[in-house]
C-alpha cells in the first residue's frame with residue numbers, strides 16, 4: 180500500500196467498486212494494467228513544453244522518442260498523416276481546433292446538446308458557445324437519425340466557419356460524405372469528434388471520418404481504452420483556410436496552427452506519462468485481440484438493445500450501430516434520474532441522459548445512456564447482456580421492493596466475480 184494510508188484505502192475501495200459492479204457508463208472503460216502502470220510512472224516528473232526536437236527544456240531526448248512513438252502509432256492506427264497527442268482531454272482537443280480556425284464571434288454548427296451533442300460543440304455554458312456564435316442541428320423526430328436536411332439548412336443560413344459532427348449520446352454511424360458536401364457548399368471546415376466511437380473506427384467497424392473530414396478529434400479513454408486524454412488527427416495536413424503564407428511565401432499549414440493552438444495556445448507542459456500510456460494504448464489497439472474486442476463491443480450493444488426492446492423499452496432511433504444506446508424510459512413511467520438512482524442500488528452504474536425533445540429538465544431527464552465498452556473488456560458476451568437487460572427490467576418493475584433490489588445486487592456482485600478485473604492486484 181502507498182504510504183498515504185488515507186488515499187491508499189480510498190484507492191482500494193474504488194477498485195472494489197469497479198470489480199463488483201455492472202459498468203454501463205458509455206464513456207468509460209477499463210484500461211490495461213500496462214496503460215495504468217505507464218501513467219503512474221516517473222515520466223510525470225518531466226517538463227517538456229514544445230514538440231519533439233523543439234523543446235523549451237533540456238533533457239528531453241527520451242521524452243522525444245516517447246512522444247514520437249505515440250504520434251507514429253496513432254498515425255498508423257488511423258491511417259493519419261498528422262497527429263497531435265498532447266491535448267490533456269477531449270475538451271482541450273476541441274478547444275485547440277476552434278482556436279486554430281476561429282475568431283471570437285465566428286459561427287459554428289454542431290449537434291444540439293439535448294440531441295446527443297457535446298458541451299464543446301457550442302453549448303452556452305462552454306467556451307465554444309461563449310466565444311462563438313453557435314448554431315445547432317438535431318436528430319429527426321420520427322427516426323432519431325441526424326436530420327441532414329436541417330444540417331444543410333442551418334449551414335446555408337448561418338455560413339459557419341466550422342461544422343462539427345460527432346456526439347456523446349448518439350447510437351448511429353455518421354454520413355461524413357454528406358457532411359462534407361454541405362461543408363464544401365458553405366465553405367466550412369469539417370471536423371469530426373470521435374471521442375466515443377474512436378476504437379470502433381480504428382478497428383474498421385464504422386465509417387472512417389479521416390477521408391471526409393478536414394480535422395478529427397477524440398478522447399483516448401472511451402472505446403479506445405487508453406489513458407484519459409485527447410488527440411487531434413488529420414488524414415493529411417492541408418493549408419490553413421486563412422490562406423496565410425509564411426516569410427518564405429509558403430502556405431501556413433493547418434498542422435502547424437493546430438500545434439500552436441495546443442501549445443502555447445491553450446496548454447502548458449504536456450503530460451508525458453499520459454502520452455506514453457497513449458502510445459501503449461495505440462499499439463494495443465493494433466492487435467488482433469483489440470479488433471476482436473471492438474467487434475464484440477458492437478455485438479454486445481446490439482444484444483443489449485434487442486433484449487431491452489423485447490422487454491418493452493424504447494431505444495432512441497430503434498437500435499444501435501456502435502457501443503451505446505439511449506433508452507427512452509417513458510414507456511416504463513420512470514425518469515432518468517430515478518432510474519439511475521435505482522440501478523445504482525444494485526451496483527448497475529449508468530447515467531441519466533436527455534432524450535431528443537425531452538419533456539423533463541436536464542437534471543431529471545427521460546432517459547438513460549448505456550454502453551458496452553467497459554463490460555466487454557471484462558469479458559462479457561451477448562448472453563450476459565441479456566441477463567443485464569433482465570436485471571434492469573426487474574429492478575424497474577419492482578422499484579419499491581427493497582428485498583428484490585438487495586437480492587439482485589448480491590446476484591450481480593457474485594456474477595461479476597466471474598469476470599476478474601486486474602487479477603492479483605489488491606491496491607497500490
Ligand SMILES: *Cc1c(COP(=O)(O)O)cnc(C)c1O
Nearest residue numbers: 268269270297346347372374398
Ligand atoms: C467525452 C467527450 C468529449 C470530452 O472529453 P473529455 O476528455 O471529458 O474532455 C468531447 N467530445 C465528445 C463527443 C465526447 O463524448
